[in-house]
Amino acid sequence: MISEIVEQRIKAAESAPPIQLEGIARDFFDGKVLRRVLKKLDLEIFAGELTIIAGPSGSGKTTLLTIMGFLLQPSEGRIFIQGREVTRFSSNRLATLRMQKIGFVFQQSVLVPALTVIDNILLPSAIQGRSVPRAVKARARELLEMLGLRDYVDAMPQQLSLGQQQRVSIVRALINDPPLLLCDEPTSALDAESSAIVLDTLKRLSLEPTRAVVLVTHDPRVFPFADRLVKIEDGAVIYDSRQGRQGVPTS
Ligand SMILES: Nc1ncnc2c1ncn2[C@@H]1O[C@H](COP(=O)(O)OP(=O)(O)OP(=O)(O)O)[C@@H](O)[C@H]1O
Ligand SMILES: [Mg+2]
Secondary structure, eight states: OHHHHHHHHHHHHHHSOSEEEEEEEEEEEOSSSEEEEEEEEEEEEOTTOEEEEEOOTTSSHHHHHHHHTTSSOOSEEEEEETTEEOTTOOHHHHHHHHHHHEEEEOSSOOOOTTSOHHHHHHHHHHHTSSOOOHHHHHHHHHHHHHTTOGGGTTOOGGGSOHHHHHHHHHHHHHTTOOSEEEEESTTTTSOHHHHHHHHHHHHHHHTSTTOEEEEEESOGGGGGGOSEEEEEETTEEEEETTTEETTOOOO
């Protein structure tokens, strides 16, 4: 009986949106005045999709993404992860949640040069103290193979192209199988070919019915890869391909 209830709860959590933002605002003090960088933004991210959030430099993309990953606190608003409100969680609880639910990929892949590809991927698990479980090692190899890096398991980062290094970062971000993968300009340091491979990879990963991939960028060349395109300007959503113009649903 109890296990049935637990199972139902797990199912309900998995079918809820990975993340929902309600009225998210963020103010920064710029030395003279408090400036509102995000302006009470509402956004619901759906699993099984690659959502691209685009906007010009300074529009608030990184601020938004770091709030979604609990690396930065909003000044106002509420955050729900898989239907559960987490806004008032302590920083320790948020750190645990981040580890379980969120993967990050940044513009420059940050790999430790002295460690092999596989050790870079296992590093976060190793830092958690215990020896790395066999299942995690197996998953790392499986993901490397899936992302076309089977021959590079024991290579050093500098033996890889930038695009390959970025794919290693993606594997590392996925090691805990998070429902939410957050990527900040993951292709802007890459040439067109590597960029297409990385975008294809992210697109493929977003097909997983329990996973959402969110990518922020100012580069319109990545738009064709999006299942959903959200444009922000000056800290507010000005367009959402799910809804047409913001506030004017198409149905
Ligand atoms: N820690 C901070 N302190 C003060 N102001 C900040 C801080 N972080 C960001 N800002 C300001 O908030 C605004 C939005 O910054 P953000 O980095 O989110 O933009 P962005 O859309 O990611 O830009 P880019 O495309 O250049 O990466 C900018 O005007 C920036 O100066
Ligand atoms: Mg940015």
